[in-house]
Amino acid sequence: MAKTEEKIMIKGTNEGLLISFTGATWKEMEALLFEKIEANGPFFEKAKVSLTVGDARIKAAEMGQLRDRLSQKDITLWAVISTADVTINSSQMLGIHTQLGLKKSDHRTPEKASLDGDAAVWIERTLRAGYRVETKCHVIVMGDVNPGAEIISGGNVFIWGKANGSIHAGAEGNKTARVFAIEMKPTHLKIADITAEPFAGKIKNQSEFACIEGNQIAIKSWTSRKQI
Amino acid sequence: MGAQVVTITSGKGGVGKTTTTANLAVALASAGDKVVCIDGDIGLRNLDVVLGLENRIVYDLVDVVEGRCRLRQAMIRDKRLEELYLIPAAQTRDKSAVSPSDMVKLCDELRGEVDWVLIDSPAGIERGFRNTIAPADSVLVVTNPEVAAVRDADRIIGLVEAEEKGPARLIINRVNHALTKRGDMLSADDVVELLAIKLVGVIPDDENVIISTNKGQPVAFESKSKSGQAFTNIAKRLKGQEVPFMDFDGKDDLFSRLFKSN
Numbered sequence: 472m473a474k475t476e477e478k479i480m481i482k483g484t485n486e487g488l489l490i491s492f493t494g495a496t497w498k499e500m501e502a503l504l505f506e507k508i509e510a511n512g513p514f515f516e517k518a519k520v521s522l523t524v525g526d527a528r529i530k531a532a533e534m535g536q537l538r539d540r541l542s543q544k545d546i547t548l549w550a551v552i553s554t555a556d557v558t559i560n561s562s563q564m565l566g567i568h569t570q571l572g573l574k575k576s577d578h579r580t581p582e583k584a585s586l587d588g589d590a591a592v593w594i595e596r597t598l599r600a601g602y603r604v605e606t607k608c609h610v611i612v613m614g615d616v617n618p619g620a621e622i623i624s625g626g627n628v629f630i631w632g633k634a635n636g637s638i639h640a641g642a643e644g645n646k647t648a649r650v651f652a653i654e655m656k657p658t659h660l661k662i663a664d665i666t667a668e669p670f671a672g673k674i675k676n677q678s679e680f681a682c683i684e685g686n687q688i689a690i691k692s693w694t695s696r697k698q699i
Numbered sequence: 700m701g702a703q704v705v706t707i708t709s710g711k712g713g714v715g716k717t718t719t720t721a722n723l724a725v726a727l728a729s730a731g732d733k734v735v736c737i738d739g740d741i742g743l744r745n746l747d748v749v750l751g752l753e754n755r756i757v758y759d760l761v762d763v764v765e766g767r768c769r770l771r772q773a774m775i776r777d778k779r780l781e782e783l784y785l786i787p788a789a790q791t792r793d794k795s796a797v798s799p800s801d802m803v804k805l806c807d808e809l810r811g812e813v814d815w816v817l818i819d820s821p822a823g824i825e826r827g828f829r830n831t832i833a834p835a836d837s838v839l840v841v842t843n844p845e846v847a848a849v850r851d852a853d854r855i856i857g858l859v860e861a862e863e864k865g866p867a868r869l870i871i872n873r874v875n876h877a878l879t880k881r882g883d884m885l886s887a888d889d890v891v892e893l894l895a896i897k898l899v900g901v902i903p904d905d906e907n908v909i910i911s912t913n914k915g916q917p918v919a920f921e922s923k924s925k926s927g928q929a930f931t932n933i934a935k936r937l938k939g940q941e942v943p944f945m946d947f948d949g950k951d952d953l954f955s956r957l958f959k960s961n
Contacts, residue, residue: 532863539799539829564861597895599857600850617853617893 479503486571487519487549497527501537508544521550521571524558531561563604598636618658646683655679655690662688701810705817706835710851712822714843715872718912720819721749725919726934728783732814735774735784739831740821741796744788751915752785761789764801770808794826799833806834824858838867844874844885853894868899870933875904900933901944902926
């Protein structure tokens, strides 16, 4: 019994229940979680649950199943926090949050302006409507960002495809962040705390990038990159 | 081997999921396959109306799931086509009466008995959608050439991928050739370019579809109408045949018919 207590820890936060697992496999986690839920039924009712799973690799279908099982018990799977890329990807695909309270960190001092050597999130598919990628890292998308998809990145955003969604680079206050795309026509574009004017013009048939110039966002063709 | 379970979904309502399900079922059954369609829209059932089987309902999907009847008893056999069956939705309950695992169990039971299980999904991305996606082997996404419908289709395709049921295939319904030609409507090509999935059918905007739907006599019964032909072609593509896409100009009609006949 003591061992169980070590593997699962439940904490109430203002964003719902934070459940942390240590040293358990995914199957064990599921079993432990439902054991807890069965034992403390009313406590979990209508709860918003976030799981911290360490480096466990969870596939989207598995996570989807858990979400379905939880929703049958009236529990919302709000976030799955992990350090494994597979798991982060799964969460993003299902529209489940991957971290808690990034928004609140807006007021913190921005991290080092230079982004040298920072990590990037690599996404090799098209981001469809409803997908939300939220990370402190750079974001690289090999594919399109469709209308209705959302990227919030602490660093730069690089899109090897069409940028048609909502894109926020330098979300933690980094004004030197940039957004690159082969076809730039985002529905919303924001760098640090500056929002771009809505795009009215025609799509230019060339790769472009967006950066802050003065106090607004400028869109420049890639060929004028000497000014970077 | 067993049956293929195909779910027809769209995200947005009113784009023609139910009509598509009914017509594909008729087209597949006309070709001699044994087909069961399941109305997944519990609480708002209407596949029975479109198929003209409303007055023959005794038991429904929820009765099967809750054990009030055997699966066989809830399967309504169509009198026009020997091999076509419908499992209707309950009218008095809601989506939470059935769980995704119930649907998986039910479809597994059907797998040994029929060639096709077609599931008509409700609009939306909530419980009802997940119920109908869970048992699917493949997914057909129906959309109209309208920005709002395409946006929802995009979201649905993403969700289908996330559930590892992908890649979904696309049916574009109610394409108005005249409007497209004038540039006043998205063309099928525009839709395919944005959604970037495999296209299995384009159905022309045809008033016969509305008339036949109201009569409970799906257009696929009459292979002469263009829309009926379009549904028959989709059924063939589902069965793995290569069928060229129709040209709605109507110019090469004779040519394409000659082509299809062999």
